[in-house]
Amino acid sequence: MNKQIKKIAIVGPESTGKSTLSIQIAKHYCVDWIPEYARYYCATLNRPCTLQDEENMFFGQLALEDAVLATTEKDFVICDTTFVTVKIWSDEMLGETPQVVLDALPERTYDLYLLMDIDLPWQDDPLRDFPNQRGYFMEVWHKELKALNASYKVISGLGEERFENAIGAVDIFLSANHKGS
Template sequence: MNNIMESGLIKIAIVGPESTGKSTISEQLANHYQTVWVPEYARGYCEKLTAPCTWEDEINMFRGQLELEAELAAKAKRILICDTTIITVKIWSDHIFGSSPQEVLDKLPHHSYDLYLLMNIDLPWEEDPLRDFPDLREHFLGVWHSELKSLNANYTLISGSDDLRLQNAIQCIDSFLVGIN
């Protein structure tokens, strides 16, 4: 709850493996709570790449996500919904390159969120040119659990499809809000 005390803004991160509905639920939650949401910076960045992602690209995505979040935080109304976080850069860098940029590792412990909603892999895989690992969803869900635990993050696994998934996320956020008021 350090973020809340420092800024008065409640930061909620929507995280998880590929094709788990993060962007969809981020937008739905922002609408429900009448606030803004921070889209995944890497998606737009990767759409413009003409070659495989490099180490420098990962650093650029890390910096871009932080800048976009800071820009949109100023427009948020009490709650900021973030579609992914800089932890994603660590997870992808570790997987693709075997390690993470030091700049990312240094920032992770100091750039936390008040609540993380970890999206379960119970939705069907949706093909997308920017998605790479349909057979590794279970692996990456385990990685997400490990990363969040290592940060001592306050997180909940969100399951269900369509409206149930949204209802579960709202219930989790509402319970969290009651607990801090």
């Protein structure tokens, strides 16, 4: 396989519609969707998360991505989050990030990040922890994406407007990348 498959990542603080929107975008473009491995991992975790768990989630996310990238016939895929999330949660909850994650950050890049704004109402979920800290985590996401010199766009709006804003950002990205190829 010689073609370079683009990766578009849907990221942001908790309860900002990442999973819902990533599925909608993948369906809209008829491309493959890479789910968030950590959601499955944490759903069965019956104790506090450890640094080893964070490392396991990192490797799980990479394995999912690699499997989809190896089998897709599309020019791009939609990723419901990235392992940057592992860094953010590790730093916040455990005070450090596994070195393997830090080493991979500059190596495993994404072509476009859609950073979900915190303008959606909070939705309770057993895997969500910080209903009153979404503003703080939004700033953390900006900081992390800027540190990676990442190409990203903040996506705001409720319901259909959010979807349309995301599609608009992806269309601009695809158009700019099509002209360059």
